[in-house]
Structure formats: C-alpha cells, structure tokens
Amino acid sequence: MAQEDIGRKVELAWLAAFYGGLLTARQREAIALHCEEDLSLGEIAQEMGISRQAVHETISRAAQKLFDMEDSLGAAARFRRMETGLTRCRDALRAGDQAGALSLLEEMLREEQQDSRAGAEG
Secondary structure, three states: HHHHHHHHHHHHHHHHHHHHHHHHHHHHHHHHHHHHHHOOOHHHHHHOOOHHHHHHHHHHHHHHHHHHHHHHHHHHHHHHHHHHHHHHHHHHHHHHOOOHHHHHHHHHHHHHHHHHHHHOOO
C-alpha cells in the first residue's frame, strides 16, 4: 500500500473520530472497515452484503462529507494545534522553563482568540 493511501486512511479515521456522528450508520461502518480494519473493497462488500461499487461510493461520499466538515469547522485541526501546544508547554515546564511555558500558553490563547473571531465573522 502506498504511503499516500496510508496517510489518507489515517486522516479519514481521525476525521471520523470528530465527525463520525454526522455520517450514516452504513458510512460509519464502511469507513471503520476501510480505515481501522484495513479491509479491501471486496472484503468490505462481503462483510456489509453490498457490491464493491456500492462500498466505493459509500466510502467516497463519507470521505467527502468528512473533509467538507473539517473545511467548514476545523475541529480536528484545532485539536491538533492545542494538543501540540500543550505538549510543548508541558515539556517546557518539565525543563523548568516557566517563562517559555507561559509564552507558549499566551501564543495558544492568541491563536484560539483569532480562530474564534474568524469563526464569528465567517
């Protein structure tokens, strides 16, 4: 499997964790079997009792919906930024760099406020 395909599956699984509740039950199942179980289209078709073409269409529609939701809401990207910032802050505190940790927290707050303002204006 190409690295690009693996990256796409990881991204789809990540987005499904945030927005999966907005997919249909069939879409959630197909995405889970495709991304988490790494089943082929044929294996998914057999598991779900539908054609390979129907599996392909279901996954494609679900993926498009997930990417559209992220483009609109940005929750997954925001979570990643916050997680990275908090990890960096924790590391600074462990190293005894309170000033660095405070600077990181202030930077994160500024970014969050900018995101909030941009969302309110958009």
